Amino acid sequence: MNEYITADRIANSIMQDSSFSGHHLIVEGIKDYKLYRKFMSENIRIKEAWGCEKVKETLSILEARGFDKKVGIIDSDFSKLLDIKFDIKDLFTTDFHDIEVMMIKSTALNTIVDLYCRREKVEKFNQGIEVSQILFDLGRHIGLLKLANKMYGLGLVFKPKELDGNQLKYRQFISESDLSFLGYEAMIQTVINYSRGRSPQLASSDDIKLYYHELSKNNFAEEQLVNGHDLTNIIFILFKKTLKSSNRMLADFNSIEDSLILSYEAYDFVNTKLFKDLLQWSIENHITLFKETVLSVYYGTSKELDKIAN
Template sequence: MEEFITNERIANSIMQNKSFKGYYLIVEGPKDSKLYGKFFNSDKVSIKEAFGNQRVQDIFKILTERGFDKKLGIIDSDFRKITGNEVDIDGIFMTDDHDIEVMIMKTKALDDVVRVFCSQSRVQAFEKEKGISIKNKIFDLGKEIGYLKLANKTFDLGLVFKPKNPEGNHLKYKNFICDKTLDFLGTDKMITTTNNYSVNKSSKIESIQVISERLTETKETEYILEQLVNGHDLSQILYILMKKVLKSRNRMLQDHNSIEDSLTLAYDLNDFKETYLYEDIQNWSEQREIEILLT
């Protein structure tokens, strides 16, 4: 359905709505809309989903060319702050970290969600056994596949990490992260799993040997962890932890999507106010003498 909604159609819907006199916030998708909708004044800001990072920028450009200036956009940083390819467009803002899920999981929201879904005694036993907090453990595991994704982007390895459509089959994280102990099973299994998943989804995939060499080369450089890890990976890892390792029986814990929804609910305005993203939008709105953020 989303692929049939063109950038022009979204831009047209914005410009043709004469009943709304406020600003339009253009975001990547439904999850962004749910999160940011909590922090903007709904009387003054209407949120439009663009269905993609690049599409936010493309719709923004169309509106600019048509002389429509009552707009702003928010996109995930992805690897841009690592590669130095940051978006420099007035009115488009990037997340502090790789994406909104990483931004959320840095905060107490992660602890709140784990507390709701899991027995505290099991959480404490796990952290004592591993000698590390749950937050640090999932970020450490996310770093492994984060490096692989960065290598894939840098060297065009042809790997695919997610289905084309949300309802498609997902990468099997349990093939390289043990669903009994949450231990990393090694880069070889991670590469093999990702390579097998990419078959018939990519036009050209490099050999296992080349992928391994490029990954080793990429890992020679240390990056800011929050820029390297991907929130989707973290939520998948967190699901394995809570469902399989900590054996949560909470019926609301269905998959990684239920975790991301719960994190969105747990993340509040005070958390958002601590971000550079909030500060940048606030400064931008003050320059235009408008009040679009909740305070």
């Protein structure tokens, strides 16, 4: 299984690939592969490492072996909130918590809303509030719980070990009828129940609530706090249950994530710090990292911005 492939094995496969003379982009998983391959040139071969830590390990192994035809991208996760720095050569991070948040904060969200839902139903539901803001307000709750789990080692588990395993039941703390939050106690109990049998040691319910409330007093940047996997599950509830979309493509949260990837355009990508950092890196290293179509969007956008500024 992919999650059991070691960083050593990934590094070996890259170095032994004599059929390819370009650079290797190492990413976390299949969703990252699908997104970034839209923008990368033919000189770039994308390799999934199946996890953030293995991306970092693979880059470090390759660097130690003197292999320099590599670059890596990982999700920021909570690193910007916790001021965690990655001292790893050729490693870049997303602007926001992860690629899903990056896409949801772009024009891609409105595109998939229009794809799956009738506009009049959306307008009746959101009452003039941006759908993205409704999602972030809901995602903040479980984001705080995940941050508490990371900071204090609460032993909570939020996703299955296997990709096709049973998912957390979001409907137990988010109403399917109106997408309202059913309360932090319902959320915490749902996650505790999900974690039993999956975690070697769980903190007490009282301790979990205590740490959650302590963190909730902070005004964290929402785009760094919320988790994209949570948001795509909430979007699925919104589309399928709250707005009662009958679109046959709407199967589960995976269909939401795939639709976001399809809808995320070069215009959105070139406006990220991630793109600009990668572009600078490619220029300094004389590497053709991006497709010509992507670069033309960027330089065209830059010229338009210059005109506005002047």
